[in-house]
Amino acid sequence: MIALVDCNNFYVSCERVFNPRLEGKPVGILSNNDGCIIARSEEIKKLGVAMGTPYFKIPDLIKRHNIQILSSNYALYGSMSRRVMQVLGRFTPTMEVYSIDECFLDLSGFSQNLSAFGNMIAKTVNQGTGIPVSIGIGPTKTLAKLANKLAKKGIAGKGQVLDWTTLKNVNAILEQFPVNDVWGISSGWGTRLTKLGIANTLALKQADPKWVKQHFGVVLERIVREINGTPCIPLELIAPPRKQILTSRSFGERLTELDDLRAAVSVFSARSAEKLRRLNLCTQSICVFIHTSPFDLTKPGYNNAVTITFDKPSDDSGKLIQCALTGLERIYKPGYRYQRAGVLLPELLPAGVRQLSLFSDEPEENLKPGRRMATIDGINRRYGRHTIRYASDKLSQKWQMRQNQKSQAYTTDWAALPIVKVV
Ligand SMILES: [Mg+2]
Structure with missing residues (x-):
């Protein structure tokens, strides 16, 4: 048996842990640069505010209903996510962290009442982190996902835990469940299935797996088998190795000067x-890479990218910044209003297997930057992220994202710890 644990309204719940005044109120969290609403509390959903609504479009609604709007605080959400996963790890060593707020747990071999066990997991997570979770339990990942959705809809009655195998009227429930809402089914597949007369999940369950494989491929065939209770999608216990690292932001305002872009590229490289x-x-x-806004059709547009290859692999901030800035100077053109820049590391290698340069007669030089970087990282870990930084970071602040309503980094910055006053 597999459980899917999903944090309820995760970003909003993280904010509420440290700001209980948000409890019971409609809350919306904004995307980068305070653009659109990307996370919503139940209360704001009930007011009809859709996912992705641009912030500037609903000032009246915000005022009328006293909607609480916050900038996104990813340092906080990331740290709270790690705490939730840590608590979950106490219940089973076999787990797959599926996203920032979702995790599959392998419950095979647990013989007790799984609903009761799920309730205990939910209670423990809430006690330990303040985050409310819903749990769906089923014989396959797909059914655990489905049970989780049903639990959220309140099919399980009271509580947020639902064990699929305890349901009596399974087919009636599946008949009400649109294929589009099944885990792994894209809207394209959903449309095609509906056209072929498979509009609900019961019809999909009863479809012939071989026919499905022929018309849609092996992925959908597996989903059909999973809906029928045969596990086909294993837990991914080891995260696949990172292929590349991308650091990129849209700027709070359009940039025209090279120094503004230099500062941004320097920070991204570091x-x-x-x-x-x-x-x-x-x-x-x-x-x-740098580019102007693709949506701003009234101004001339420009985008360009350049790749610089090193003589030997590196993880040295200074080296990366230096090369990135050289690249930037090659592609920068004055007279444009830049909206975004980014740095991509396209090919990653394990740190141990670096190839020394053929022309270097001093192999030890390779080790020195490693020690320097370790020292800088150690100091920054201990005294705060920006205690030691490269001077090029400071050329300009103009590129910074707009985040006018961000809460504090309560869990990752000593200076931002919540303070309790006893009077
Ligand atoms: Mg969630």
Whole structure:
């Protein structure tokens, strides 16, 4: 048996843990640069605010209903996610972290009442982190997902835990469940299935797997078998190795000056290098790109990218910044209003297997930047992320994202810890 644990309204729930005043109120979280609403509380959903609604379009509604709007705070959500997963890890060692707020748990071999066990998991997560979760349990990943959706809809009655195998009227429920809502089914497949007379999940369950394989391929065939209770999609217990690292942002305002872009590219390069070192990887090349807004048709548009290859693989922030800035200068053209820039590390290698340069007569030079970087990382870990940084970061602040309503990094920054006053 497999459980899918899904955090309820995850971003909003993270904010509520540290700001209980948001409890019971309609809350919306904005995308980068405070553009659109990308996470919603139940209360704001009930007001009819759709996913992706542009923030600037609903000022009256916000005022009328006292809607609480926040910028996204990914440092907080990432850290809360790690806490939730840590608590879940106490219940079974066999788990797949599926996304920032979802996790599959392997419950095979657990003989007790799984609904009760699920309730205990949900209670423990809530107690330990403050995050409410829903849990769907089933014999396959697809059915665990489905049970989770039903639990959220309140099919299970009270509580947020549903064990698929305890349901009596399975076929009647599947008949009400649109194929589009089944895990792994794209809207394209949904439309095609509906045209072929398979509009609900019961019809899909009863479809001939061989016919499905012939017309849609092996992926949908597996889904059909999973709906019928045969496990075909295994848990991915080991995350696949990272193929590339991308660090890119839209700017808070359009940029025209080279120095503004330099600052942005410098920060992106340094962050990418930090990530490399954390993952114990290095890179053979760095790609820099800049572009104007693709939607701004009234102004001339421009986009370009360049890849710089190193003589030997590196994870050194200084080296990455230096090469990225050289690349930037090659592609930068004055007279444009730039909207976005980014840095991509397209080919990653394990840090241990770096090839030394043929022309270097001093192999030890390879080790020195490693020690320097480890020291900088150590200091930044201990005293805060920006304690030591490259001067090029400071050329300009103009590129920073608009995040006017961001809460504090309560769990990742000593200076932002919530303060309790006893009077
Ligand atoms: Mg969720």
